[in-house]
Amino acid sequence: MSATAGPATPEELKARIEAGIPGANATVTGDGQHFSAVVSAPSFRGLSRIAQHRMVYNVFGAEVGDRIHALSIQTQPGE
């Protein structure tokens, strides 16, 4: 059960990624269905790409593939 309703927006996704991953900085673009997120976070350091992407997907849980139809992710360890 999600606390959010209505169509997803890039602003919402950005805010949730930044709130969900410590120190994260996100740039999100999208049309309400397909989104693309570039996320940097110091907590990515030392993790595999798979693990980094999972952290981002985990922010949204079952919403990915559903309310958030597609989420393309690029991760980078923070500066």
Place this chain on the structure above:
Amino acid sequence: MTDESTNLMREAIERAIAENRVILFMKGSPDQPRCGFSARTVAILETVGQPFAAVDVLPDPRIRQELSALSNWPTIPQLFVDGELVGGCDIVTEMYESGELMQTLGLDADAPKEPAPEADVAPAPPMSIDNRL
């Protein structure tokens, strides 16, 4: 759902991953991908000349449900090499461009690198493994 048929589905997926060194779970078939992300991933594997098995997740929603539960990965496509999840379209694209994909696949890393190929999307058929090994 943890009924008998769900367990059988999970076992079939585990077996497919164990028995095929390179296997792609996708929407549609390699010849008729039904999603741009699947199409792009197929195009990359074909560009690097990697034979692979493919499973279409669309005919039965349980395939995707059980696969995602197994892999802890929410989206399709999913590429497995040697029993391990490598990633979806984003990671495969990134690894292709950096040359890491060739390493992971055990291919010749000196092959010419081109920008990640684009691919077409077409309509398609059932859990069957399209074996291209």
